[in-house]
Amino acid sequence: QYLPKEASFGKHVRWLPSCDSTNKTAMGLAGAGAPHGTLVTAWEQTGGRGRRGRAWFSPQGGLWMSLILQHPIALSRAAELTLLCSVAVRRAIRATCGASPDIKWPNDLLMGGRKICGILAEIRADGETVQHAVLGIGINSNIPATAFPPDLLAIATSLAIETDSTIHNLTLAAAILKELEPMYRDLEAGGAGFQAVAGEWRAASATLGRHIRVQTASKVLEGDAVDVDDSGVLYLRVDSGQVIPVHSGDVLFS
Numbered sequence: 001q002y003l004p005k006e007a008s009f010g011k012h013v014r015w016l017p018s019c020d021s022t023n024k025t026a027m028g029l030a031g032a033g034a035p036h037g038t039l040v041t042a043w044e045q046t047g048g049r050g051r052r053g054r055a056w057f058s059p060q061g062g063l064w065m066s067l068i069l070q071h072p073i074a075l076s077r078a079a080e081l082t083l084l085c086s087v088a089v090r091r092a093i094r095a096t097c098g099a100s101p102d103i104k105w106p107n108d109l110l111m112g113g114r115k116i117c118g119i120l121a122e123i124r125a126d127g128e129t130v131q132h133a134v135l136g137i138g139i140n141s142n143i144p145a146t147a148f149p150p151d152l153l154a155i156a157t158s159l160a161i162e163t164d165s166t167i168h169n170l171t172l173a174a175a176i177l178k179e180l181e182p183m184y185r186d187l188e189a190g191g192a193g194f195q196a197v198a199g200e201w202r203a204a205s206a207t208l209g210r211h212i213r214v215q216t217a218s219k220v221l222e223g224d225a226v227d228v229d230d231s232g233v234l235y236l237r238v239d240s241g242q243v244i245p246v247h248s249g250d251v252l253f254s
Ligand code: BTN
Pocket: 020, 021, 022, 023, 024, 045, 047, 048, 049, 050, 051, 052, 054, 056, 058, 063, 064, 065, 066, 108, 117, 118, 119, 120, 136, 137, 138, 139
């Protein structure tokens, strides 16, 4: 699959047979001035990082990739990065694997209620500006059911399991980069960002319209997920009838 001539994403690729975390490696390379759009990918990660300090199961067969972003964006728009990424990954999966995952706020992709993709952005900010960022994408692509620890299989699955086919990781990675680059250019230019794809995000949402519990940094909130605004903030109608904004957290379905 060819990328447009002016493409930066994927022009440079650092491929590693094994590493602790592609995000960690990519943050180091970003700090050392690696070109914008450099992709770091590994066959397996021995210390894959998830959100909130969790470990990310990363055996061979999955697609573990981290994209280095060197063009600055406003810190106030950084949260849109992962939301845009979830839409880009979903489009790429639909185009290359024929599967249609749901999006769980803020940016997990699920099939049949089980997770197939997680996204972790790490940023280095200077005042109100993101100087560089690493967008880490983990896709359970070719991981057979037998490779998952049994407790994990209760909440996670893979594209290979769900589609009963072998996923071409390189094609999938290229498709993601192709979707993501114009979204990032728009964000960089101060454009509509998440707003431009919010309708698509809402239509694919496994969260909106459901009664959920959200684990935030300080507490668990419970209520009906009523909407997500154009910057990705989730609105929850709690028992008192009050609608409260949730800026970050993990959704636990009730
Ligand atoms: C989550 O908790 O849902 C986010 C998981 C992100 C995993 C990916 S795999 C590639 C990149 N390298 C890492 O160490 N983490 C991200």
